């Protein structure tokens with residue numbers, strides 16, 4: 182009876198045997214690598230600039246939408262395609278409501294300033310994708326996701342929906358403007 | 373209890389129980405039907421995502437997307453897994469099928485459930501995709517269909533354990549179960565955990581669809597992915613079990629060390645159900661600690677398991693080949709392998725694409741912060757078509773080339789095509805998954821009908837590279853889909869109209885019979901001596917029993933490290949977010 186066997190045969194006798202050194206070395210390397218993979222995440226929370234932590238709490242969808250409307254009323258500076266453009270001061274809480282199939286309002290932020298961006302939905306799940314930066318968050322009804330964001334460059338960005346939210350999903354595109362330094366005056370109704 | 377229902381397989385010497393064989397056949401056949409539906413859907417989808425063609429209308433794109441996801445990921449894969457469970461708990465250990473009638477009842481439940489779901493989706497009563505995130509709403513019959521299907525699968529899984537217990541009591545096998553069956557045990561245990569999550573989410577959702585209760589959108593996502601992701605781990609465990617099986621059948625792969633391989637399966641069982649987190653990394657409901665602990669399966673213990681199998685499977689194949697006399701150099705064992713045996717080529721491509729593309733991308737994009745630049749982009753389907761399609765589906769196809777002669781006792785039809793089918797499918801999928809991953813890194817969304825945004829209030833222009841990439845996605849996708857159709861044609865022709873297979877004559881190639889059966893990979897007569905020599909502790913570990921594999925896993929690790937850190941670098945360029 183050969184002492185080798187395939188995976189289709191029952192191992193005979195005691196199979197709890199020490200592994201070959203080559204196998205032990207690989208398992209050790211793999212284990213160490215797994216620890217590196219793991220350590221990177223807590224490390225990035227301390228050293229890195231991008232974390233999906235946020236301030237998270239439950240919220241009534243309609244209450245969140247009302248808060249968004251108050252926010253719009255407070256800081257509105259214009260309108261584009263019927264959607265209000267809002268320019269909140271640096272450091273403030275800003276609100277973005279997703280609903281089938283629209284992002285409200287259009288935000289105008291300042292480069293280098295920090296904001297708390299609150300995301301939530303009035304109806305179903307939506308997906309926040311900041312184009313062309315490719316930053317993605319899930320927008321879940323009933324939950325307020327408050328993320329500290331600090332735009333690093335000026336530009337005219339788009340927010341597209343990348344969670345299937347119904348038959349008009351692909352039409353759900355919003356806008357986010359970042360103006361350079363202190364030039365908050367050049368507010369854009371322009372596209 | 374009589375043994376009259378058994379036949380002895382001419383080529384493997386295994387005892388095959390008639391009632392088990394019928395159940396294996398029925399489940400495998402339905403699985404292939406689901407694959408056909410899914411593959412037709414796949415062609416329509418790639419031709420729509422390729423904006424230059426943009427075949428389907430928006431409603432049909434989303435509808436077919438749901439059909440494709442359900443038919444492939446749920447019906448094709450799970451029916452096949454039911455066949456694997458029957459096979460591993462009867463044929464592999466010479467055992468009988470207990471309660472075959474119950475097996476047929478659950479088969480009936482699963483078929484009825486699947487048909488209900490398909491009808492709801494095709495008729496537009498369930499345009500919710502296969503994830504059916506609440507509060508998107510489908511017809512209650514859709515959820516009921518899923519529940520019936522899951523109950524059936526749960527019963528089959530329980531019967532698997534019953535088979536094992538009875539086989540042990542009737543002393544059908546000696547000692548421990550073979551590793552392949554052990555892998556199936558792991559898959560079955562994970563299946564139980566998974567299906568319980570399924571019950572925990574679909575029953576409330578069914579009641580919700582009837583207006584009887586509330587379901588929280590975030591809790592839904594949490595528990596749904598307890599089903600959705602854990603079921604991927606059933607697939608992984610089943611796939612690895614098949615790797616060991618195909619290795620044994622095609623090149624006489626040996627189990628390098630039972631302890632290590634089995635421990636790796638145990639790691640799967642222990643840590644796998646945490647992976648729901650992979651889908652919730654940028655969700656508002658959970659905090660960083662929960663995300664980190666869960667997405668890493670408690671410090672990547674399930675990844676460790678896969679890395680172990682990624683070594684022991686090729687090493688076992690290498691050692692098997694060396695014990696057959698292919699000993700020279702690092703890679704003679706690979707060069708002289710039976711590359712025209714579709715079971716073997718499927719096995720190799722399954723291991724390679726699963727590991728290099730699926731594994732590396734999966735761990736990377738499942739990292740808490742890196743997920744910010746990945747979530748819901750095309751990188752996600754790019755990843756999982758490299759795991760569940762190029763890995764699991766490919767392995768299942770490879771296994772089928774052996775199931776046809778062994779279980780159906782037919783020759784494999786279109787034998788010439790069968791030999792190239794794995795190459796076509798694997799190459800197509802490789803092109804498809806890599807180009808999809810690249811397109812996704814530009815932020816191209818998944819599940820999206822129109823990235824020209826022609827009906828949106830604000831336009832978006834992607835880099836021109838994206839157009840090219842989506843064209844390549846279509847090319848790879850069509851190649852792979854062609855591979856899938858060839859596979860379906862082979863399976864259907866062989867099973868229903870195939871030439872019955874008489875005796876297998878050893879030593880002469882036969883049309884429609886894989887080389888592993890006509891030329892069983894027996895080891896040299898002095899196998900023990902050779903084995904002892906290869907395991908000499910005196911040899912340094914680099915020259916150990918499987919030096920070629922050591923080189924291969926080294927390349928793998930390097931690719932992994934580079935890809936992982938490149939992604940951190942890319943992440944560091946986006947806005948500060950926290």
Ligand code: HEM
Pocket residue numbers: 410411414415417418421437438440441442444445448449501502503753757760761765804817818819820848849850852853856
């Ligand atoms: C035969 C070759 C295949 C091709 C060409 C193909 C192609 C595609 C395409 C183009 C998409 C849509 C991506 C998007 O627009 O978001 C997709 C989605 C998907 N595919 Fe495949 N696929 C194939 C096989 C499979 C198999 C075998 C499975 C499962 C075992 C599978 C599982 C899925 C799933 C789960 C989705 C996601 C559906 C969703 O987002 O709701 N595919 N596939």
Ligand SMILES: [Cu+2]
Pocket residue numbers: 279280281282306307308342343344345346350353
């Ligand atoms: Cu949306």
Ligand SMILES: [Cu+2]
Pocket residue numbers: 307308342343344345346347350351353
């Ligand atoms: Cu959407």
